[in-house]
Amino acid sequence: MIFLNLHDAVAQFSSWIWGIPLLILLIGGGFFLFVYSGLVPFRYLGHAVNILRGKYDKHNSPGDLSHYEALSSAIAATVGMGNISGVAIAIATGGPGAIFWMWMSAFVGMATKFFTCSLAIMYRGKDEEGNIKGGPMYVITEGLGKQWKPLAIFFAAAGLIGTLPAFQANQLTQTLIDVFQVKESNVLTSKFLLGITIAIITSLVIFGGIKRIGKVAAKMVPMMVVIYLVTVLTILFLKFDQIPTIFSLIFDDASSGRAVLGGALGTVIITGIKRAAFSNEAGIGTAPMMHGTAKTNEPIREGLVAMLGPAIDTLLVCTLTALAILASGVWQNFEGNGISLTLSSFDNVLPYGLGSVILTICVLIFAFSTLFTYSFYGYSCLSFLTNTKTGKYYNYIYIITIVIASVIKLDFVINLIDSGYALMAIPTVISTLILAPKVKKAANDYFLKLKNNKL
Template sequence: MDVINDFLSALIPYAEWVMLFLVIGGGLYLVFYSRGIPYRYFRHAIGITAGKHDNPDDPGEVSHLQALSAAVAATVGLGNISGVAIAIYRGGPGVIFWIWLTAIIGMCIKFYSCSLAIIYRDQNAHGELQGGPMYYITKGIGQKARPLASFFCVAGLVGFLGVFTVNQFTQTFMEVVSPDNSIVHLGGTSANPQLYWKLIIGITLSIITSFVIFGGLQKIARVATAIVPFMVVLYFLAVLVVMVMNSGEILPSLKLIVTEAFNFNTAIEGGFWGIIILGVRRAVFSNESGLGSAPMYHGQSKTKEPVQEGLVAMLGPFIDTIIVCTLTAVVIILSGAYLEAESDGILMTLIAFKKSLFGFGDVLLMLIVSAFALSTLFTYSYYGVKCLSFLTNPKIGKYFNFYYVATITFAAVASVGLVINLIDLAYALMVIPNMLAVLYLAPKVNAEMKLYFKKLKNERS
């Protein structure tokens, strides 16, 4: 595994500059090209999500809320708890500022990409409506761009695995249940008792995930809609308690994030640009802006209005990154846990919660992480099914779930470094075809936006 990890590490520096150019550069272009109009309709987006503009006769499989819940379930997860800790561990508190900036830009990317998912959605061989990058690439640009869509799907067969989630959940479980490694020796006959318990965790997660993902999109959406609000509220309440108990440290923590963001003398690899690139990588991992995953869910929404779905999708990065990632970062910083952790991953967040919540915070975090992990595992499989279905057909596409379940056990025993490098590289490769298509087709969204907001203005007058 060390050889594979070294190979991936050598490729990532080349891919990350492409990601920086397309996500930040391309995203800023979309912000100016849209004249910031989508941001002005934030309140309207909330109304659409709440169902105020729903029409049950519109084509599609799921409601706006279900589509957003499923997309957020895939993004609000270990990336917000463990990913933030990894970012701070590797680049210091200042990385969070660049995660914020990427998320704000990412809101506009989500607006454009998910609007395109409705404009160019298509039917598969079973007559079911489908949306996503592969469809707006082939229908929007034309069949000549099919290799670009296929490239996205091939990268997605790796990028849309739940390996990071499983890896970090396993680390959390082992740390909380047996911080002194005493429980791992209960395996008795195992030559490597720690590996033995990791395998048990991986196999258990595989079985639980199987019960949901083989039920299809509607079952995934129902489960995600039930889990996501609960886990976000529980996590918010836990963080709120920590922040109230340490209220005097909140502003200094936020100030440290801003000042360290412009630390030109930082010692991290890559210097100042290293902080920015790390922030972009972790933000894309957290909210998946520019990745092309969210359009797959939002493309299934019951609506005839592309702009409506774009506005709903825009809420995703705000919930995922501006709210949840910030809460995690503040707790880690004000608790001083970022100065104590000796390794990557969720350990830093566990230290922060244990110190801040009467010594039992790590147990509470494990319960929250369990909900985050399961919701992410349930929803991510759908992306991979769509990628394989596009490359082959819907009947074969369903077999992705077997491959997906098998990789869960692998991820439980793999090193965190290998998992991060594998996913980061796959994400960077997926960003390339998706963002090229979104930038090329942006005028189509602007035309729809002009018509929609004109109609909305007439309805209100």
């Protein structure tokens, strides 16, 4: 009874917090930053790639991770279950039109990432041991002043919820249950045992700290993206004739919501924005915590690198997932949700059960890469609220959460994490909008130096 009440309360809160005011703040704020930037950062995408390649790396700069490791770690957190399961949830809940609003959210998200992650370098803090730290909580206290600390505390407290590994653990166990066709009577026990196994594997990496997480992510991310892209492109090749129809369906449903909701356009928009926020995390505040550890003294440089995240995550990977699901046709009559829909879509197109096999491999890599990275976010939030010594205990909470999340219902998990994300977005976007002029001034100076070959 207590769980049922909690389930309903979380669902109601998630529905309420993701109302019009938050959408105005998140998307309206992102659109303002998009326009305010003068689109200048978008003209330097080639320069961002050169930074990523290590052309401007200086190993004696303060920080823990290279530009590449910082982006890889941030992408490891974003290119995960949100791209495989989250897209399926978006289509099942909001119809094909939700994908269009995910795209729109990604475009403004690129500008948001540029500003938030530039600020993460511009206003870094230090813990009591002298280690450099980044993230919205430090941007607020260092950039806005100590009188704004309650807002920083609000972000960190919300971050303890939003960065829990619940969604990844839940959908990873569900994938394995579906693939191995576990009998209904054995599902709960199997999920529990899988949860324990996942927790053990995750602990081997996260207890090694941020540097180990960064090195593991740097190796996993390229491999997982390539395997997944090749698989999805194969599906699209087999269904090539349907691609124009699918795009037409996405655009038509984006303005009507007719596909599954009978014209509930507001739900289509909200669903797309929520799932995009979960996918690329622009404006939420997690990525700045990772990018804030980059080895650099140039805030704009890291902002440019971070801007590539939503492009890779949402515009590329999420789009390919959506096209594969829609091309299969399974989504129209499917009763399930999340990863089960993606699995059925892949199996419907690829022969001999290859879809389940390949997707399972991708899910394992995607889920674990996210599980490894998210632990650092929660650790950072707890360390800010308490101290570094206490913050290290977060990993134990994290591991226990993996086991619990493996056996509870998906809708509760989604509502819980969505609620945490919504609360995190409020201080992140507010502080970014206030400090945006600082970033624009720094950007003008940086691009002038670049033009004059003075970097």
